[in-house]
Amino acid sequence: MISFNLFVLPFSLGLIYLLYMIIRWWSIWIRGLPAEDQKKFRTGIFSRNFFSALKEVFLESLIHRKMFRRNALLGYMHMSFAFGWFLLILCGNIESRIYSTTHVNPPYYPIFLKFFIHDRTVLWFEINTVPGFFRFLMDFLLLFVLSGLVLAMVKRGRPKWFGMKRTTHHQLTDKVALICLWLIFPVRLIAESFTDGYYGAGGGFLTQHLGNLMVLIFHESSRHIAYALWWAYSLLLGIFFVTLPFSRFWHIPSEVLLIFFRQFGITAKKSTTSFTEVEIGACSRCGVCIDVCQLGYAAHIHDIQAVYFLRSVRDEQVNRDILLRCLVCGRCQEACPVGINADSIRLIERNMFSGSHASDFTYLPADPPQKAPVLYFAGCMTHLTPAIIRAMKGILKQAGVDYLFLDEKGTVCCGRPIMLSGKYEQAEKLVHFNRELILQSGAHTLVTSCPICFRVFREEYKLPIRVMHHSQFLLELIKAGKIPLQAFHRKVAYHDPCDLGRGGQEYDAPRELLAKVAELVEVPQDGEDSLCCGGSLGIYTISSRKRDLITHDALRNLTASQPEVLATACPLCKKTFSKHAEIEVLDIAEMVYDAMPE
Amino acid sequence: MAKTIVVIGGGVAGMTAASRLADLGEKVILLEREDQTGGHLRQWDRLFPNRRPGYEVLDFLMENLEHKVDVRCNQGISSVSQQPSGFSLELEAGESLPCDALLLATGFDLFDAHKKEEYGYGIYDNVITSADLEMMFRSGQKITTRQGDAPSRVGFVHCVGSRDEKVGNLYCSKVCCVTGVKQAIEIKEQFPGAEVFGFYTDLRMYDRHFEEMYYEAQQKWDINFLRGRVSECAENQDHTIVLKIEDTLTSRPLKMTVDLMVLLVGFVPSPETLRLAAMLGIVVGEDRFLEPVDEHTRSNFTIQPGVFLAGASKGPFSISNAIADAGEAALQIHEYLRTL
Numbered sequence: 001m002i003s004f005n006l007f008v009l010p011f012s013l014g015l016i017y018l019l020y021m022i023i024r025w026w027s028i029w030i031r032g033l034p035a036e037d038q039k040k041f042r043t044g045i046f047s048r049n050f051f052s053a054l055k056e057v058f059l060e061s062l063i064h065r066k067m068f069r070r071n072a073l074l075g076y077m078h079m080s081f082a083f084g085w086f087l088l089i090l091c092g093n094i095e096s097r098i099y100s101t102t103h104v105n106p107p108y109y110p111i112f113l114k115f116f117i118h119d120r121t122v123l124w125f126e127i128n129t130v131p132g133f134f135r136f137l138m139d140f141l142l143l144f145v146l147s148g149l150v151l152a153m154v155k156r157g158r159p160k161w162f163g164m165k166r167t168t169h170h171q172l173t174d175k176v177a178l179i180c181l182w183l184i185f186p187v188r189l190i191a192e193s194f195t196d197g198y199y200g201a202g203g204g205f206l207t208q209h210l211g212n213l214m215v216l217i218f219h220e221s222s223r224h225i226a227y228a229l230w231w232a233y234s235l236l237l238g239i240f241f242v243t244l245p246f247s248r249f250w251h252i253p254s255e256v257l258l259i260f261f262r263q264f265g266i267t268a269k270k271s272t273t274s275f276t277e278v279e280i281g282a283c284s285r286c287g288v289c290i291d292v293c294q295l296g297y298a299a300h301i302h303d304i305q306a307v308y309f310l311r312s313v314r315d316e317q318v319n320r321d322i323l324l325r326c327l328v329c330g331r332c333q334e335a336c337p338v339g340i341n342a343d344s345i346r347l348i349e350r351n352m353f354s355g356s357h358a359s360d361f362t363y364l365p366a367d368p369p370q371k372a373p374v375l376y377f378a379g380c381m382t383h384l385t386p387a388i389i390r391a392m393k394g395i396l397k398q399a400g401v402d403y404l405f406l407d408e409k410g411t412v413c414c415g416r417p418i419m420l421s422g423k424y425e426q427a428e429k430l431v432h433f434n435r436e437l438i439l440q441s442g443a444h445t446l447v448t449s450c451p452i453c454f455r456v457f458r459e460e461y462k463l464p465i466r467v468m469h470h471s472q473f474l475l476e477l478i479k480a481g482k483i484p485l486q487a488f489h490r491k492v493a494y495h496d497p498c499d500l501g502r503g504g505q506e507y508d509a510p511r512e513l514l515a516k517v518a519e520l521v522e523v524p525q526d527g528e529d530s531l532c533c534g535g536s537l538g539i540y541t542i543s544s545r546k547r548d549l550i551t552h553d554a555l556r557n558l559t560a561s562q563p564e565v566l567a568t569a570c571p572l573c574k575k576t577f578s579k580h581a582e583i584e585v586l587d588i589a590e591m592v593y594d595a596m597p598e
Numbered sequence: 599m600a601k602t603i604v605v606i607g608g609g610v611a612g613m614t615a616a617s618r619l620a621d622l623g624e625k626v627i628l629l630e631r632e633d634q635t636g637g638h639l640r641q642w643d644r645l646f647p648n649r650r651p652g653y654e655v656l657d658f659l660m661e662n663l664e665h666k667v668d669v670r671c672n673q674g675i676s677s678v679s680q681q682p683s684g685f686s687l688e689l690e691a692g693e694s695l696p697c698d699a700l701l702l703a704t705g706f707d708l709f710d711a712h713k714k715e716e717y718g719y720g721i722y723d724n725v726i727t728s729a730d731l732e733m734m735f736r737s738g739q740k741i742t743t744r745q746g747d748a749p750s751r752v753g754f755v756h757c758v759g760s761r762d763e764k765v766g767n768l769y770c771s772k773v774c775c776v777t778g779v780k781q782a783i784e785i786k787e788q789f790p791g792a793e794v795f796g797f798y799t800d801l802r803m804y805d806r807h808f809e810e811m812y813y814e815a816q817q818k819w820d821i822n823f824l825r826g827r828v829s830e831c832a833e834n835q836d837h838t839i840v841l842k843i844e845d846t847l848t849s850r851p852l853k854m855t856v857d858l859m860v861l862l863v864g865f866v867p868s869p870e871t872l873r874l875a876a877m878l879g880i881v882v883g884e885d886r887f888l889e890p891v892d893e894h895t896r897s898n899f900t901i902q903p904g905v906f907l908a909g910a911s912k913g914p915f916s917i918s919n920a921i922a923d924a925g926e927a928a929l930q931i932h933e934y935l936r937t938l
Contacts, residue, residue, distance in 0.1 A: 383830045384716035408832075544763040545884075578713060579766055 003116040007231040008108040010238030015107060018241040022253045025245075025281075029257060032274040037266045044264025053263035057256050062086055066337040070288065071163030073151065078286075080148025081181075082252075088141045095134040111237070114192045114207075115230050118199040124208040139204030145185050152182065166296070168287035168307050170248070177247035180240040187233045194218075194226035254281030255338055268344050270424055276348060279340045283310040289332035289342070294532055298553035299546040301325060306332040306342035313349060321541070323349055327550075328420055328538030330502040334528050350422025368440050372404035375443040377457075379450030380411040381571040387586075388449050388571055391593035392470060398596060399482035404441060412437075414453040415460065416499075420538040427460075435461050447473045449589065451500035451570045452537065458504065469500055470589050471510040471569045478516060478592075485517060488595040492518040493563035494588075495554075495577070496530035497570030510569045510588050517595040521561035531557055533568075535576030551580050559583065567591055600625045601698040601935045604687060606675065606874065609637020610659065610917050611909025611924040612703030616669075617662035618928030624935065627695065628663070629673040629687075631870070635660065637705055643735035645917065646773075646780040647807035655917060678877050684904065698938060699904045699931050700878070702888065703924065704871040706910040709759025709767070709863040717755065717861055722833040727758075728777055728862045735781075741788055741858070745837055749792060749857035752785050753841060754778045755828050756798040760864030769885045771864030772914040775802045778862045779815045786819040795856070796823045797843055805916065824852070831859065865914040878905055887913040898927040906931055 030041060044050065059065045062083040068075025089110070096110035099117045109116065119131055126132035155162050170178065189207065196203030197211025215222050244250060258278045266275050289306040296302050304325040312318045326346055333342050369375075376396065382388050396403055412434055415427035438446055438461070445466040448454050454469040461467075468476075477483050494514055500506050507527050514520055525531055534550035555577065558566055566585045568574050577585045586594075601624065605616045608630030616628040628635070636659075642652035663669055674690035678700070687695040711719035711727050718725045723744035726734075734741050743749055756778050760771040775798065782794045796815075801823065803809040815821045824845050831841040839859045844851050867886045875882055880900045881889040888911045891899040898906050908927035909920040 383832070386718050386721050386830075386832065387715060389832075390721060544766065544768075548766060575715065575764075578715065579764070 002102065002106065003109060004106075005112075005115065005230075007227075007234045008106075008112060009234070010231075011111060011234040011241075012106070012108050012238075014238030014241030018244055021245040026253070026257055029274040029278055032277070033266065034269065034273055037261075037273065037275065040264045040266050041261070044260070047264075049263045049265075050260075053260045056259045056263065060259065060338075061252065061255055064337070066339075067286075070335075070337065074155075074162040074164070077148050077151040077155065077162070080144050080151070084141055084145035084148060088138065088145065091134065091137055091141060095131075095138060098131055098134070108234075112230060112234070114195050114202060115226075118195070118202045120199070120201040123201065124204055135202075135204035135207075137204075139206040142185065142189055143206060146189065149182060149185055164287065164291055166287065166290045166302070168285045168290065170285065171311070173243055173247045174285065177240055177243040177249050180236045180243065181249070184233070184236045184240065187229060187236060190214075191226060191229035191233050194222050194229060198222040198226055248283075248285040251282050251284035251338070254278050255284070258282045258338070262339075268341055268348075270348065271351070272348055276345055279345060280310050280314050282338050283307060283314075283340055284338065285311065286337065288335050288337055292331045292335045294329070294331070294534075294550050294553065295325065295327060295542070295546075299542065299549045301542070301546065306336070306340070309346060310340065310342060313345065318349055318353070320353075323353055324539065324541045326539060327498075327532045327534075327536040329498045329532035329536060331529075331532070334502055347419065347422055350420075351424055352422070354422040369406060369437050370404055371442045372402060373442075373444055374401055374403040375406045375438060375441055375446045376403050377406045377414075377446060377448045377450075377453060378411070379407070379448055379453040379571070380413055381452065381575070382449040383407075383411055385571040385574055385587065388574070388589050391587065391589040392449060394593050395474065395477070395483060395589065395596065398484075399477045401477070401482075403447075404443070406437065406441070414450075414456045416452045416456040417537045419456070419460075421540075431456075431460055435463065438463060438465070445473070449571060449587070451497045451504060452572065455499040455503045469504065469506060469509070469569065471500070471513055472506065474589065474592055475509050475513045478513065483592065484597055485592070485595045486597050488517045488591075490518050490565050491521050491561075491563045492565045492567045492591070493521050493523050493558045493561065494526070495523075495533065495558055495566060495568040495573055496526055497568060497573045498530075498532050498536070500569055501530055502528060510567075513588055514567055514591065517591050518565070518567070521563045523558055524560050525557050533570075533573040533576040535572045537572070547576075548580065551576055555581055565591070601938060602627065602684075602696070603699045603701065603931055603935070604629060604685075604695060604697040605701045605703055607637070607703035607705055607909075607911075608632075608635030608669065608671070609703060609705045609909065610639055610655075610920045611705070611915070611927075612637070612701070613659040613663055614921045614924035615701055615703060615908050615928045615931075616667045617659070618925050619931060620663075620666035622928065622932045624932060625668075626666075627668045627670060627697070629675065629689075630669065630671045631674050633671050635663070635669060635671065638708075639917065641729060641732055641736070643732050644780070644784070646776045647805070647811045649780060649784070675874065678874060680878070680902070699906065699934060701906045701908055701927060701931060702871070702874060702878075702880075702900075702911050703908045703927075704868060704874060704911045706865040706871075706914070707868040709765070709771075709866050711758060711861045711863050713765055714758055714762075714861070716830045717758065717828065717859070718831055718833065718839070719861060722831070722839055722859075723837045724833075724839055724857060725831075725859045725861065728754075728774065728781060728860055731781055731860050735784060741785065743837065743857050747857070748789060749785075750789070751793045751854075751856045752782075752795070752858045752860065753828075753839075753854070753856040754782055754794070754796045754860045754862060755841075756796065756801075756862050757827070758861040758863050759866065761799055767864065767866065767885070769887075769913065770802060772802070772804070773916050774862040774864055775800075776805070776808050776811065778860075779803075779808075779812050779821075781860065782821045783811070783815050783819050786821065794819070794821045795854070796821060797828050797841075798823060798825055799827060800825075805918075826852075865910060867911070871911045878902055880905060880907075885913070887911065898923070898930045904934070906934075 064075050064078040067078045092110040096113050122129050122131045127136045159167050192207045193211035194214050196207045197215040203211050285307050293305045304322045309322050312322050328343050378389050413430055415430040419427045447468050449470045457467045531554040534547045569588050574585050574587050603626050605612045605628045608628050616626045619626045636656050639656050645652050676690050677688045679686050684698040685700050778796055785794050803812050826843045826846045828841050828843045831839050838855050838857050840855050883889045890897045906927050908924040
């Protein structure tokens with residue numbers, strides 16, 4: 001006979017709805033992939049990557065490894081909810097097999113097992129028996145989840161203990177879902193306890209004792225209270241399941257699929273694909289991106305951070321401010337525990353948002369370049385910092401490099417600034433123009449002084465030649481003994497430009513180079529964690545005063561160890577810092593040039 | 599008992615206020631950081647709008663000080679503090695100076711043109727500032743390029759460090775436009791055959807005779823004014839300067855070569871002004887100049903009773919404006935001392 005009671009309906013209906021939504025959206029997303037990605041998905045399922053994905057799902061979605069790395073308490077909180085609940089479901093199912101009479105249980109049966117089964121043959125302390133062991137285990141797991149709940153409540157009042165300063169401002173559906181989630185486990189505990197207490201058996205070390213206590217107080221009415229609580233438990237689960245697809249908790253099924261996509265080699269494109277939609281869904285709104293955002297803590301703009309931006313995209317509520325107010329520095333995606341590429345999603349949205357561009361680019365010069373083995377492309381920003389050009393010319397001459405200064409007479413933009421405003425089609429024209437010039441020169445190496453150009457040359461130009469930032473090229477020349485250097489002992493702090501560090505993954509070459517001409521001092525936030533100078537080309541809709549706040553904050557970080565010189569490897573960072581720095585700001589090329597004997 | 603006023607800063611405003619106060623019978627001490635009074639006026643050859651020699655005004659101001667005011671040069675101030683009765687100044691020389699009222703006439707600094715790196719000051723040989731050019735005029739020698747040649751094309755870049763959010767200065771420095779017109783004419787006086795250009799944002803010929811001088815520059819001297827900001831420049835092999843600019847009246851990008859490029863640098867608040875203001879608790883505006891209590895009706899008063907302002911510590915001022923403002927400050931201080 002199948003156990004049934006009317007109260008299982010909210011849970012069951014909610015579960016059916018949730019499963020329907022997950023299956024529906026997963027299939028929409030998978031079918032919505034571009035053809036090449038669909039192929040990757042099909043081959044991926046039958047490859048070893050399938051198991052790597054499963055492993056990653058276990059480590060990230062259940063254990064929350066990246067959260068642990070960020071903060072142990074934050075990691076434990078997430079793990080206790082996710083892994084604890086998962087184990088409760090798993091172990092509950094196994095426990096229910098002890099008492100089930102049919103081959104297949106209805107899904108509600110293990111969930112409400114204690115309502116249906118009152119096993120008086122085994123007592124709570126007999127944990128060496130199979131039912132006794134499971135009762136112990138289930139109580140223990142419930143306690144595990146509840147410990148996470150306590151932490152979640154503490155986090156509201158004391159986010160600092162969890163390594164966070166600010167937490168996300170949630171919207172209504174998120175709050176409803178969150179309240180349900182928080183109530184589910186205490187209500188389950190009390191419901192089970194009342195039932196176990198009333199029947200005098202069936203509970204574990206926790207539920208049985210708590211239940212016995214309840215019966216002492218409530219006597220006969222315990223049975224009715226218990227019944228009401230089972231209804232409440234089922235209702236909470238039902239409401240949670242129904243609100244889940246419309247709340248932040250939709251990240252759970254989305255992240256699982258995202259992990260599979262990534263493991264199968266599927267990546268984001270220049271326009272929205274299913275991959276991007278899954279990424280957007282996978283944002284759990286944990287708010288880790290809020291604290292790292294310089295627009296927030298330094299410039300007091302608190303409503304545009306990645307979490308809010310992604311939410312606005314999901315809700316189709318994107319507005320000008322949320323879209324355009326972003327440094328595109330990449331700090332949020334570096335910190336994101338789900339690894340969402342918020343910057344590329346932002347550029348896709350900016351592309352859809354941006355109007356047409358009047359220029360037909362007929363002003364572009366048309367002279368074919370001379371042949372040269374090495375090309376030097378200063379970039380338009382470097383043309384605003386002529387000291388860098390002077391240094392590069394001096395060094396290249398000294399090292400005897402046979403090179404052509406491609407943009408000496410004039411600069412055709414590399415394309416990145418208009419890409420940052422979402423105008424890919426227009427950028428494509430510039431890319432095409434420059435690419436032809438570069439290829440016509442027959443060069444084997446392209447050197448640029450600007451990390452913005454460097455990044456776009458590497459990512460967008462698909463050049464068959466070496467693309468190097470000058471820090472890499474100068475280091476190579478020094479290692480080959482082509483640049484003589486004098487001993488030079490100034491204390492220097494190095495600033496990682498966004499597009500060279502996080503964007504170009506080059507952190508070592510500039511440091512190695514600087515170490516040869518100066519004494520590097522410590523910078524508290526550097527490398528992947530380095531700050532944006534405030535001069536970003538990705539943002540045009542904040543005031544200069546706001547930018548100044550960001551610059552001042554970044555300077556405080558860079559000058560913490562009292563350096564004599566602030567060195568950077570980007571003309572834009574140099575210009576931005578020079579405006580406010582009290583110490584000298586130099587590009588690494590200038591430092592090398594200064595260290596060369598007369 | 600006679601009250602003592604200390605005037606900090608011996609430039610145009612400080613000298614004027616000190617002599618006026620002495621005329622009103624007050625006991626004045628004028629403190630000057632440098633070894634002589636005169637301030638920025640000492641660096642000027644001829645003044646706009648009539649191109650009279652700067653020393654005429656300087657001499658007038660110096661004479662007014664003589665025998666009336668206790669002028670103390672080479673006097674840096676280490677600290678200043680409010681006392682129950684007035685103020686106390688600690689001088690760098692170790693002396694302590696009590697007084698009943700203070701006038702901050704600490705003036706301004708010129709914008710450091712190195713900060714506008716795209717113009718190549720300090721990098722290219724033939725990029726100079728308006729202050730450098732004024733000193734060249736003062737030296738009495740003919741203007742030459744760094745290579746010793748007579749310039750045949752000269753460009754004046756307006757608004758360097760002014761009206762430029764990129765360097766953090768949104769304000770207009772007022773006197774650079776007319777200085778640029780004056781200096782352009784002076785170049786033509788020396789080299790009638792030279793081509794002279796002014797690259798401007800707006801030409802703000804706000805005061806009497808300014809517009810006439812601008813007309814003269816165009817009609818008599820054939821000076822070309824182009825509306826647009828120089829975006830960047832580079833140095834040729836022969837040390838001439840190639841500059842890029844958009845002529846915004848015709849919407850055409852231009853490239854031009856000049857032998858000498860003059861940067862018309864604007865005003866910035868001096869660090870010394872800001873240091874004293876911080877010690878005295880005086881309000882500093884968003885533009886970092888000092889803020890009077892009311893810019894129309896009480897423009898010499900600060901929120902601290904007994905501390906007064908005059909001249910370019912409050913923002914860009916011309917010489918005539920600074921003299922008028924300092925005279926008014928002297929009257930206000932005189933009245934204030936009667937109330938003590």
